[in-house]
Amino acid sequence: MTDTVTTPSPSDATAPAHRYNADLAAVIEQRWQQRWEREGTFEAPNPAGPMAEPDKVAGRPKLYVLDMFPYPSGSGLHVGHPLGYIATDVFGRFKRMTGYNVLHALGYDAFGLPAEQYAVQTGTHPRVTTEANIANMRRQLGRLGLAHDPRRSVATTDLEFYKWTQWIFLQVYNSWYDEALQKARPIAELIAAYESGDRLTPTRAAWSSLSQSEQDALVDGLRLAYISQAPVNWCPGLGTVLANEEVTADGRSERGNYPVHKRNLRQWMMRITAYSERLIADLDRLSWPEPIKLMQRNWIGRSEGAKVRFALAGSTDEVEVFTTRPDTLFGATYLVLAPEHPLLDTLVPGAWPAADLPASWTGGAATPGEAVAAYQRLASSKSDVERQVDSRDKTGVFTGAYAVNPVDGRALPVFAADYVLMGYGTGAIMAVPAEDERDYAFAEAFSLPVIRTVAPPADFTGGAYTGVGPAINSGFLDGYTMPETKRLMTEWLVERGLGEATVTFKLRDWLFSRQRYWGEPFPIVYDENNRALALPDHMLPVELPDVDDYSPKTFAPDDFTSAPEPPLGRAQDWVNVTLDLGDGPKPYRRETNTMPQWAGSCWYELRYLDPTNTERFVDADVERYWMGPTSETHIGGVDLYVGGAEHAVLHLLYSRFWHKVLFDLGHVSSGEPFHGLVNQGYIQAAAFLDARGIHVPADQVEERDGRFLYEGEPVTREYGKMGKSLKNAVTPDDMFAEYGADTLRIYEMSMGPLEVSRPWETRAVVGSYRFLQRVWRMVVDEETGAVRVSDDAPSDELNRLLHKTIDGVRTDFADLKFNTSVAKLIELTNAVTKTGAPAPRVVAEAVVLMLAPLAPHTAEELWSRLGHPQTLTYQAFPVADAALLVEDTVTCVVQVGGKVRDRIEVPVGISEAELLDLALATPGAQRAVEGQSIRTTIVRPPRLVNIVLV
C-alpha cells in the first residue's frame, strides 16, 4: 500500500507563503501549547484545598471527564491509542465553552507486569524505564494538545500515590461486611460487639474466654482482605499467581499466554463476594452500555434457588446441594459431589454395597475408597485445558454411598464427578436427568434412571427438557406451573427443616497478591508467631526497596510442582525489621508479596481530584463536589468515563468494589466510581501476510490493480489491531510531521462513531488536512497572510445554514457524535467557499469557535488573528437563533404510490388542500397518474404528499 509517509514540500517555490501546512501547523501548535501551559489554561478549580478557587467554582455546573489511564509501555504510542483521549478532550473543551467547570487529567498506571517485563528485557531498573516511558508518552501526548490539568497527572508508582493505595488496603483489611446492614464496617466495631456480647461467637463461647489465636481466626475470617490457603491460579511461566479474571477460558494467562494450574497456596484475597448483590443491583443506576452491564451481571452470576439437605443412608451425615430447580426434586435420581468435596473423606463405605455393580460405576476398583481416590487423582491432574476439551464427556465414579430423597424416600446413589465444581454453590448437586442436559448426559453414560417431572410439549423429541410445563410424577405438586412448584416445594422443605430458599453467585473472591517486584508492598508485617499485623497509618508508606535483582522467579511453563517465590523475599535487609507497634520495639518480617496492578487503578480517579493532599487520599468536600450524587436517585461518580471494553470484568469490577468499601466507611460520598461510561472502539489496520504466513511491514506493501505486493511478491491482506506484532503500526509522530496534530485529531474524530472499531487509512487523512486548509483560507489570505474576512452581513441563505450548523454541531458534541459534527462543519465551510466572496466575520468567527474543540490550535490561532487577545477556551460556544432554524420554504416531496415523482418548493405554513393541489399539478405526478384513478392521498404538510392509485 502507498501508506508510506512522505515528507511535505515546504520548500515548494510556488506554494503561497501563508498556506496552512504541516510546518505552519507545527509552529502554531507549539505556540499555543506553550501559552496554555504558561497561563495554566486548563487548571480546574477545586472548591477547597490547595487548588481552591471558590469564585471560579461558584455558580457553574461541573463536569468530571476521565480516560482509562495508560500503561507507560516502552514501545510508544500508535495512532490507535489517543482515540479516546481526543474524544474526551473534544467533549471537555466543548463543555468548557458552554460554561462548565471541567476536570480532565491523565495519569499513568505504571506498576505491574508490562513495565516489569520491559525492565527485565532491557536490563534496567523498572523505576528508570517507567520514568523514561512516562516522559516519552507525555511528549507524544503533549503534541496532541489535550486540555488536561497538568498538576493532576499522578502515576501509581509515585510514593505519595501508593502511600494512599496502602492506606486504602488497610481500610479494607480493617473492615468486615455486616450482612444485617448490608455494608462494610470497621473491624473495631466487630470486636466491640463480640466483647459486649451483642454479637455471639459461632460456638457461643464468651469472647474473653477465647485465646488470642482463636480471636484472630474469628476476626480474620470476616475481614474484607484476608489470607487464605486455597486453590489459586498458579502460572509458573510468569512466576506468579493470577486472579480468575486474568485467566482465559482455555486456562492460560491473559498476559503471556502461559498455562495456568490450580494449586493450593497461601495468598491474600479480597472479599468482593460480600458485595455481589450490591454490585449487581447498582448496575441499574449507572449510565453504562448495556453489553458491559450484561457482562458484569453474567460474571457475578446471580442465581435464585434453594439449598436442599439429603440424609445419607446409614449415617448421620447429610449432603447439602444447591439447585435452581427445587420443583424437580421428585425427578432427582442421584447426587453428585465435586471431586474435591470434603464429605468424600467420610461418606465412602469400606465395601461396595452390591456385587453386581457395572464397571463404569466402580472404575474397576476393589473398594469404593480406592475408586474415589483414583478418580480424585485423575481429576486433580487434569489441567483446566483438558477439563475444557473433555467438557462433553461425562466422567465420574460411584462413591458406594446412598442418600435419601426426602420427598419419597427413594435411595439415590452418590457419585463423584468433575462436572460438578467445588467452587460454586455447595459443591454438590441433586441430579435431575429429565430436566437438565448435563445430568442427562451423565445418566446416559452411567445407566441411571430418568423420571420426568415437567410435562414436555407434544413435539418434544427426547433428552432433557429444560422448558416450562405443568408438573407430573410429582405427588402434591402435580398440575402446578413451574413458578408455583418452585415456591411450594421450597415451602415444603422449609417446614421440615430440609432446606431453604437461597441466592448463589458465580463471583469468587479476588486473589490480591502477586509474586512480583514492581508493585505496591503490603503494609503488613508478621510477628514471631507468624501473626499478621497491619501497620499503623503513620508508618505509611511502606516504600518499595531498591534491589539489584528485581526479576521474577519463573519456571518452565508446565512445571506445576514449582511454587511462587516473591522477589522481595531476597531483600532480607528490608524484610526483617524492628518496629514499635505499641508494645515496644520487636522484630518483624514484612509481607513479601506485592499488590496486583489493579490496585492503583481502583482509586486513581479519586486522587486526580486532590493530588497534593498529604492529610487524606482526597478531601471530602472536593470529592463531593466532583463526584457526589447530584439528586436523590443519582448515585454519584465520574460523569463520563471513556475506555476500552476489555476491562469489563476486571478494572471496572474491582474499582466498583473498592469504591463501595470507601463509601460504606464514610470516606466518599459517591456510591459508584464511574456514573457514565462509553467504550470506544479500536482502530484497526490492514496487515499483510507473505506466502509463508508471516507478517510483512505494512508500510512497504504496494497496491497494484487490486493486488498487494511486497518486494514484488504477492501478499494477502487481513485486518487486525494495530501494533508491532502485525507490523502495521502508524505512529502519531508520523502524522504530526506530515499534517500536524489538529489534522490527526480531526481525522480520528471523523472516521466514524466513537464506539465502533474501524480501519485506519493513512491516505484518507488528507481529507481532514484539506478541510483545515479551507478554514484557514477563509480567514487568512494565503499570499499575504492578512485577515480577509468582510464586515458584510451574511446572505439570508448562508445565515440560515450557519444557524442550522450551530444547532446540529451543538447536539452532536453533546451526544459524542463527533463524526457528524465534522461533516456539518465541512458543509458550512464549503458553502462559504462556494460563494466566492470573503467570509462574513460573524460566520468565520462562529466556524472558528465551533472548530475549537476539534482543532484547538488552529482555532486559537485564527481567533487571535481575528483580533481576540484572550484564549477561546472559555469563549461562549455559538448559540443558534431559533427563529432562523425555521425555514420560510421547504422542498416538498411528491410521491405516487410511495415513489418520488416530483419536488416542489412550498411555504412552510401551507395548508393541506393547497399542498395537494400543487402536488397534483406537478409534471411528475401528472405523468405517473396519467388517467388512472386515485384511491387516496396522504398529505403531510409541508414536506410530503403521497398519491395512492387504485
Next chain:
RNA sequence: GCGAGAGUGGCGGAAUGGCAGACGCGCUGGACUUAGGAUCCAGUGUCUUCGGACGUGAGGGUUCAAGUCCCUCCUCUCGCACCA
C-alpha cells in the same frame, strides 16, 4: 452451545417510519503549473429506450410509505462456556 451487537457504493461512513448514500477517501474530467504525489473547480450507486427501472446480507410480513418495525434464515464480530 448460550448471550449481545452488526451487515448500506470501490472504501470509511450519513439518514426523528417520509427524497437512501450527508461528509470524507478513492476514481474521472478540468483549472493553475516547468512539474504534480500540492492546491482549486466539477462529476461520480447500477442499468436505461432518458419516460424510467432496480438498489441498504437473503426471504416473508405490517404500512399510503421500511435501511429503519415484526417473523424466519445466512454471515461476521465480541463476550461467556459443565455455574446445577
